[in-house]
Amino acid sequence: MATTTTRWSLRKPAAGDTISPTLDLGGPYDTIDANLGTYVCTSATRPGSPIQGQTIYETDTRREYIWSGSVWLPRGPxxxxxxxxxxxxxxxxxxxxxxxxxxxxxxxxxxxxxxxxxxxxxxxxxxxxxxxxxxxxxxxxxxxxxxxxxxxxxxxxxxxxxxxxxxxxxxxxxxxxxxxxxxxxxxxxxxxxxxxxxxxxxxxxxxxxxxxxxxxxxxxx
Missing domain, CATH: 2.60.120 (Jelly Rolls)
Structure with missing residues (x-):
């Protein structure tokens, strides 16, 4: 039975599972591409389900934040x-x-x-x-x-x-x-x-x- 990764919930097929191009390749690649490195957004479009340690850059405020697990903390002053x-x-x-x-x-x-x-x-x-x-x-x-x-x-x-x-x-x-x-x-x-x-x-x-x-x-x- 397929499982998922801890942070991004990427699907991990079990031995003998059929590989799905959409579930196992296309979807995970999109997730990785969107979240790898610093996530670019605005103060109104921050990620809805961030992971601990994720960083974002807001184009409207020109500020960087890091997700502590419960709140966005500014990076630097x-x-x-x-x-x-x-x-x-x-x-x-x-x-x-x-x-x-x-x-x-x-x-x-x-x-x-x-x-x-x-x-x-x-x-x-x-x-x-x-x-x-x-x-x-x-x-x-x-x-x-x-x-x-x-x-x-x-x-x-x-x-x-x-x-x-x-x-x-x-x-x-x-x-x-x-x-x-x-x-x-x-x-x-x-x-x-x-x-x-x-x-x-x-x-x-x-x-x-x-x-x-x-x-x-x-x-x-």
């Missing part, structure tokens, strides 16, 4: 980079930046690194935070100029923050400055996304801009 400038004015309400958002797994710890490139006047300054899944905790140090500094050279904010609304200084509208934010994100029992949010620190009619090239990186520990 996850990275998001802004491709357009975003402007805020006359508001201190934190707003999520959809271009600086990454998916996270439940019960997982990540190292966070973010490069924020912005310009703002000394009146409005800027502030940022993280939007995270329920039950998630985080701590970061901004490593950018504080609101008390009005030049690109000066003190750097190294305090550790655990809640959104982290203030950052500005030099002048249109004058770029940057912060290299580092920290950790501990995801609880709920998966979801980690997203950079930002706004003016003091409401002002002048523009505060977060620029193309700003980035967010998460590395699973």
């Amino acid at each position: 996850l990275v998001a980079v802004k491709t357009t400038d975003k402007t805020a004015n006359a508001s201190t309400t934190l707003s999520d930046d959809p271009q600086l958002s990454l998916p996270v797994l439940a019960s997982t710890t990540y190292l966070l690194s973010a490069l924020l490139i912005w310009s703002t006047g000394t009146g409005p300054d800027a502030k940022f935070g993280l939007t995270v899944p329920a039950g998630c905790t985080w701590q970061v140090a901004p490593f950018g100029i504080p609101t008390s500094v009005t030049a690109t050279a000066g003190s750097i904010e190294t305090a550790v923050f655990t809640a959104s609304g982290i203030p950052l200084g500005g030099v002048a509208a249109g004058t770029k400055t940057a912060a290299l934010v580092t920290g950790t994100v501990v995801v609880g029992g709920t998966a979801g996304t980690v997203t950079i949010s930002w706004a003016q620190n003091t409401s002002n009619a002048s523009n505060t801009v977060l620029y193309t090239g700003s980035s967010l990186q998460l590395t699973r520990v």
